[in-house]
Each structure stands twice: as structure tokens, then as C-alpha cells.
Amino acid sequence: MAVLEAEGISKRFGRLQAVEDVSLRVEAGDVYGFLGPNGAGKTTAIRMMLGLIAPSSGRARIFGRDVQTDFKRAIVNVGAMVEGPAFYGYLTARRNLRLFGLISGGVSEQRIDDVLQLVGLGRRGDQKVSAYSHGMRQRLGIALALLERPRLLVLDEPTNGLDPQGMREIRNLIRRIRDEEGTTIFLSSHLLGELEQICDRIGIIFRGRLLREGRLDDLLGERVAIVELRVPADEGERARNLLSEKFGIEAEILRRGHLEFPGDRTDPAVLNRSLLANGVEVSAISMRRQTLEEYFVELTGTSQEIY
Numbered sequence: 001m002a003v004l005e006a007e008g009i010s011k012r013f014g015r016l017q018a019v020e021d022v023s024l025r026v027e028a029g030d031v032y033g034f035l036g037p038n039g040a041g042k043t044t045a046i047r048m049m050l051g052l053i054a055p056s057s058g059r060a061r062i063f064g065r066d067v068q069t070d071f072k073r074a075i076v077n078v079g080a081m082v083e084g085p086a087f088y089g090y091l092t093a094r095r096n097l098r099l100f101g102l103i104s105g106g107v108s109e110q111r112i113d114d115v116l117q118l119v120g121l122g123r124r125g126d127q128k129v130s131a132y133s134h135g136m137r138q139r140l141g142i143a144l145a146l147l148e149r150p151r152l153l154v155l156d157e158p159t160n161g162l163d164p165q166g167m168r169e170i171r172n173l174i175r176r177i178r179d180e181e182g183t184t185i186f187l188s189s190h191l192l193g194e195l196e197q198i199c200d201r202i203g204i205i206f207r208g209r210l211l212r213e214g215r216l217d218d219l220l221g222e223r224v225a226i227v228e229l230r231v232p233a234d235e236g237e238r239a240r241n242l243l244s245e246k247f248g249i250e251a252e253i254l255r256r257g258h259l260e261f262p263g264d265r266t267d268p269a270v271l272n273r274s275l276l277a278n279g280v281e282v283s284a285i286s287m288r289r290q291t292l293e294e295y296f297v298e299l300t301g302t303s304q305e306i307y
């Protein structure tokens with residue numbers, strides 16, 4: 001049985017088809033990344049999957065229970081943070097958690113301590129939320145979602161607006177939650193590199209449609225897709241011209257002396273010899289598979305335009 005399953009969910013807002021026929025499946029133990037640019041339909045799809053808004057068509061199930069017809073039982077084991085948590089600023093973090101815990105009949109002080117600890121707010125729990133930074137609020141939002149030991153944790157853009165350090169901490173936190181609490185995690189992001197680093201499986205949503213779903217390794221494949229070449233800083237142009245003339249390779253200069261090109265064609269040893277023969281010293285050649293970002297651009301075309 002899938003932990004979370006959407007079957008052909010769609011949502012229309014007036015003339016806008018925000019989500020169209022999305023089907024996806026999250027299995028127990030997955031860290032599932034829901035990836036898509038701004039306006040792709042992530043939050044709308046998540047709201048439908050959690051039973052917070054009704055789909056125009058399709059259905060969603062959590063632990064086998066329909067979120068529309070069996071809402072209470074479907075979401076009993078779910079913790080969620082959807083689009084920026086709202087807290088009472090004049091209360092401390094601890095009192096906020098206590099208050100939200102009351103809605104479901106109360107949680108123990110021990111559990112409140114534990115979740116504050118887990119998200120790294122152990123020492124700041126008695127401070128008013130109005131004095132929290134954005135990153136601290138995100139963490140408190142995750143603490144709240146975790147309060148009742150959910151078996152499924154749904155986080156809509158948990159790293160939104162955080163600095164790289166904050167993002168890394170949230171990533172580590174998500175790994176810790178998976179390992180220590182054994183929680184299945186579904187998170188959305190528009191940041192490809194983010195999801196690439198923590199997710200086992202991803203679904204890519206674009207203009208309301210799910211374009212791909214699968215294991216990250218299967219989607220990106222193992223094939224070497226990109227060759228990176230380093231030459232002296234002032235030789236970049238010359239190296240690029242040589243690659244173009246001699247091999248028909250269209251390389252891109254990323255930084256001075258730092259070139260990159262698709263790598264399924266010419267033997268790197270041959271390239272190296274040829275460049276050297278023409279007086280360009282190569283200090284490094286490396287090969288790597290496509291990043292999720294490159295895959296995404298290839299899949300969707302490069303348009304960043306919001307649909």
C-alpha cells in the first residue's frame with residue numbers, strides 16, 4: 001500500500017488549469033521530492049493531496065484512505081507544513097506548540113522538548129516567536145508538523161528563503177527525521193540542487209502536469225553526460241575555438257579557463273593530446289553525469305517564464 005497516492009488530480013481556478021491529471025505515488029520510507037518552478041502547481045497539488053481543497057477531478061489517498069471521503073482518518077498520521085507556518089508572535093515557541101497540540105487533545109512536555117531539540121531549537125524554545133529569524137520559524141514549522149509523530153511528513157518548500165547554511169541544516173534535519181523517527185517524507189521545492197541532495201525519488205511538475213516520476217538515479221542515469229575541462233585562465237577562448245574547429249564541440253566557458261560540454265562524443269585523451277599539440281595545457285579533465293538542473297532544463301526547455 002502506498003503511503004500517499006494521487007490519481008489523476010486536477011484543479012482549475014477559473015480559466016487557469018493549475019494542476020492537470022497528476023498521478024503520483026509515495027512509498028513507505030521514501031524521501032520524495034516534488035519539483036517544479038514557481039507557479040507549477042506544487043502547493044495546489046499538495047493541498048489537494050492533503051484534503052485541504054477539493055480537486056476538480058481525481059482523488060488522493062493517504063495510507064489507503066480517501067482524503068475527500070475519509071478525511072479525518074486519512075490525515076491522522078500526517079504532519080504538514082504548507083506555505084509558511086503561522087504562529088502567535090507574542091507567545092514563545094514552546095507555548096505555540098503546546099497550544100497547537102491542544103487541538104488534538106494535548107501533547108506531552110517531553111514531546112515538545114524532543115521536537116524542539118530535533119529541529120535545533122532546544123535552547124531557543126522559551127523565546128517569543130516574534131524574535132525568531134525566518135530560518136528559526138521554518139524550523140519551528142517543522143517541529144509543529146512533527147509534534148504528533150506523523151508517519152508521513154509533508155513539507156511545502158521547507159528551505160524557502162533560507163541561506164545556504166540554513167538550507168544545509170534543514171537538509172540534515174530531514175535526514176535525521178527520516179533516520180530517527182522513521183518518517184516517510186514528501187517535500188516540494190523549486191530548487192533542483194536541494195532535492196538532488198536528499199531525495200530518493202522525485203516527481204517533476206511543470207505547468208500543472210507531472211512530467212516524470214521515478215528514482216533519481218534512474219532519471220539521471222549513470223551515463224557520463226558532461227565533460228569539464230580546465231586550462232590556464234587566459235587560454236579559455238583558444239581552447240574553445242580549437243574544440244570547435246577540430247571536433248565540432250560547442251563548449252561553454254563557465255569561468256575563466258573553465259570549460260564544459262556534452263560528453264558522449266570524443267575520447268578525452270584525444271582532446272587532451274590535440275589541445276596540447278596546439279599549445280594549450282590542460283590541467284584537468286573530469287566527467288560527470290547530468291545534474292538534476294540540467295535534466296530539468298532538457299526536459300522542459302529553458303523557458304523560466306511563469307505560465
Ligand SMILES: Nc1ncnc2c1ncn2[C@@H]1O[C@H](COP(=O)(O)OP(=O)(O)OP(=O)(O)O)[C@@H](O)[C@H]1O
Pocket residue numbers: 013016018036037038039040041042043044045190307
Ligand atoms: N486560490 C487560487 N486562485 C486562483 N489561482 C490560484 C489559486 N491558487 C493558486 N493559483 C494559481 O495556480 C497556479 C499554481 O500555483 P501554486 O501555488 O500551486 O504553484 P507552486 O508550484 O506552489 O508555486 P511556488 O513555487 O511559487 O510556490 C499559479 O498560476 C497560481 O497563480
Ligand SMILES: [Mg+2]
Pocket residue numbers: 042043044083156157
Ligand atoms: Mg507553492
